[in-house]
Amino acid sequence: MPDSAVILLSGGIDSTTTLAVAVDRGFEVRALTVDYGQRHRIELEAARRTAAAMGVKEHITTALDLRAFGGSSLTADIAVPKNRGEADIGRGIPITYVPARNTILLALALSLAEARGDRQIFIGANVVDYSGYPDCRPEFIAAFAKLANLATKAGVEGCEFTVEAPLIALTKAQIIQLGTRLGVDYSLTHSCYDPTPEGLACGRCDSCLLRRRGFREAGIPDPAVYRPFED
């Protein structure tokens, strides 16, 4: 029987490519998507589409409303920054940072993994073409893996949890090339932090800018549908 792994799946490029990597490595995949009150809730639909397209064996969407906490332009009524220069993205931590989000997401993935008897957790974190979020760094991932083995019954009983971030050192272009080789259909994914109500991407938030540059550098057409915008 193949090993089974929990994947945090947001519906964006990174998590979808991570899912493809896990499938390619022979894992049966359990996807976990968290509806945390994000402004771009439309990504939840993308997660459903990609999970279905890639044949996961279970897809759980858990609701957790972080809007009561606020503190981020993704969960509170704070404008999403637009048209930041490429030099600014990744320098400093922007207002789209959601306090402790990846700690919460990994804690939920750990809970699901332990409840189901899985030992492997995959997360699409990466630190090259990224937004400067502290909870994407390798030292954070390593600290979480250590915590996971102290925190759980399974860990105490000697079944080691591992947390894999296979994209951690890749550029966005390399991620897109990798996913394309693995057959990912990126038209199913969603990246924009600030889409129109109909789901059109803004083209100008950090997430859109990183996506557009990634496809451009990869030499692959970006299948996302953008609202009209001027650079």
Add this chain to the structure above:
Amino acid sequence: MPDSAVILLSGGIDSTTTLAVAVDRGFEVRALTVDYGQRHRIELEAARRTAAAMGVKEHITTALDLRAFGGSSLTADIAVPKNRGEADIGRGIPITYVPARNTILLALALSLAEARGDRQIFIGANVVDYSGYPDCRPEFIAAFAKLANLATKAGVEGCEFTVEAPLIALTKAQIIQLGTRLGVDYSLTHSCYDPTPEGLACGRCDSCLLRRRGFREAGIPDPAVYRPFED
């Protein structure tokens, strides 16, 4: 202005006493209660009562349904063990363990603390008269504090988060004596894992047994209302 701290408040003896300790140390307190689909949801009412009685400045109850994960008699249709001998409680990890619960709770507390600018988190974990849960141990608390400072914008920017578990080395009797000295009204608290629909405590689950023994050893009457039971 007094420092402000986030307290994880379940409505039981330990978290309520921890709240009293934080108030006694001069903190303004923000209480966080998590409705995770626990069988004993009536404890949420106890959390509301104790938070109000102790004058917290903010009380947030966040919903997160862990029943979809299952794996515990507190979140799935698995019977709560009754009348376990005192020698058995704390030996091995019982079925009432909720996978990675304290990791999730602390991650949420960290998120709230960072969003509000608080640096101190209190949790009522203790490892003397307890149920053997791995995520109550001092090494887990220390690992989480380390993670918190890697995971967050505030941590990266040099504002250190601390995670305090002031009851960690106390017996249940000592906790009750401490809380009584600090003016805690334990009639407002709820401990039972398996109450009647009306909220009467069963008297026989691990949590009731630890509570009853704690009050007995403290020489203080237990104000909980139990359904009729035989020892």
